[in-house]
Each structure stands twice: as C-alpha cells, then as structure tokens.
Amino acid sequence: MTPLPQPADPTGPVAVPASGDRRRHPAPAHLVFFHGSMDCGKSTLALQVDHNQSRQGRSGLLLTQGDRSGAPQISSRVGLRRDAVELSAGTDVRLLVRHRWAAGHRVDYLIVDEAQFLTGTQVEQLAELVDESHVDVYAFGLTTDFRTRLFEGTQRLFELADDVQRVQVQVLCWCGLPGLLNARVVAGELVREGATVVVADTAPAAPPGPGGAPEVVRYQVLCRRHHARGQLGPSPSGPGQLALR
Numbered sequence: 001m002t003p004l005p006q007p008a009d010p011t012g013p014v015a016v017p018a019s020g021d022r023r024r025h026p027a028p029a030h031l032v033f034f035h036g037s038m039d040c041g042k043s044t045l046a047l048q049v050d051h052n053q054s055r056q057g058r059s060g061l062l063l064t065q066g067d068r069s070g071a072p073q074i075s076s077r078v079g080l081r082r083d084a085v086e087l088s089a090g091t092d093v094r095l096l097v098r099h100r101w102a103a104g105h106r107v108d109y110l111i112v113d114e115a116q117f118l119t120g121t122q123v124e125q126l127a128e129l130v131d132e133s134h135v136d137v138y139a140f141g142l143t144t145d146f147r148t149r150l151f152e153g154t155q156r157l158f159e160l161a162d163d164v165q166r167v168q169v170q171v172l173c174w175c176g177l178p179g180l181l182n183a184r185v186v187a188g189e190l191v192r193e194g195a196t197v198v199v200a201d202t203a204p205a206a207p208p209g210p211g212g213a214p215e216v217v218r219y220q221v222l223c224r225r226h227h228a229r230g231q232l233g234p235s236p237s238g239p240g241q242l243a244l245r
C-alpha cells in the first residue's frame, strides 16, 4: 500500500508531488462503505447509487463476489439486477480497472457489492484507486459473520474508508427488535463454528421435509439476545413465516 503523504512543510524547499496532483484534480474521490445485516437492502442501495451516478453521465464498473443469483451480477431481493464482474480473492482490482481503461472504457466509479468477502489487500487496492486514480468507490457489505465477528473485508473498510454508514433499512428479529446479527442455521440449529464463508440464501425454496431431505445451510437475522441464546423463533423451518398455534 502506498504510504500516506507527509504534511507539506511550508518552509521546506522541496515541493510535494502529491499537492501538484491534487491541484489538477480539485474534486477528490472517496471510498464509502455501506454495511448492515442480511436483508437490509444493501444490494438495492448499490444499484440505486449506480443509477444515480450513471444519470450524471458518469461511467461505472460493478464488482461482486458470490451474489445470491449465482451469476456475475448484482441482484436485489426487490428484483433489480445488473451485470457485474465477478471477483476472486486473487483479483487485483487495480489491474481490473487499468485493463478497462486500456480497452478504451471510462471508469469513474466502482460499485463493489458483497464487499465483506474482499481481502484486506483488495481493500487497500481500492483505497489506492481512490487516492492515486481518483476513482470513487462505493462498497456494500455485511457487518459481521455468523460468529458475530467482522468479516475481513468489512474490518479493513472500517479502517480505511472515508465514510462508513450503516444501512438504515431496519431488519427485525422474529421478536420485533432490530436484527443486527446474522445466524447460520443447520438442521434447525444455530451453529457457531465452521468456515466463515458459506454462501446461502436466507429463504430456501423449500424447507427440508420430514423425510430427511438434505439439510441446507440458511441464514437468519436475529437480535443480539436471541443470537446469544440460539433462539430462532416460533417457526425455525420457515423464515419469515410465523406459525399460528
């Protein structure tokens, strides 16, 4: 990562090159991170930001990893979707952008969805694109994993972003309190151990049947108390469906 420029000494004889660059680019770019729990509308917001930027005549590049649709695109639960470039842990985001430039495409801003899956190095690459190439970066990701710990990409974005915002669409636990934590559920039980990244959706098409159908991993948003207690609510097999009994 590029070391931070030292403050210019006004009495010093040597001009600081970065100040000259800044004069040529009066509007500095920004690294902005929006985070929240599952279902809080991050991908919808990502597509809205892209829409607003492109309406101003700016040209963007959309990046994602492991989107719920399984295809390289950003999709939201309210039905919006746009094609995106799929990142892997080894992708150098700076090279990705430079290759677009070399092919004659403008890249004024990046939309990075599922930013929790970025490596720390990739977040540093994004910061370098902001500072050295004046590309605005809007990143969207989950705050914590199922163990209630920050994801690697999320942590590095907290450390480096110019602006960090919690997405304000409120997701509720089954008890009605704000749901801030993501629970991983296997065979109807909240689990606290395992790989950090197991991509699944919060609402499987069909819950496992009584005949012992293969159990799928699913995720459920809970309040802190019910995450700690491992209590999944009155209808653990059907998220979002309250059983009347």
Ligand SMILES: [Zn+2]
Pocket: 173, 174, 175, 176, 177, 222, 223, 224, 225, 226
């Ligand atoms: Zn609760």
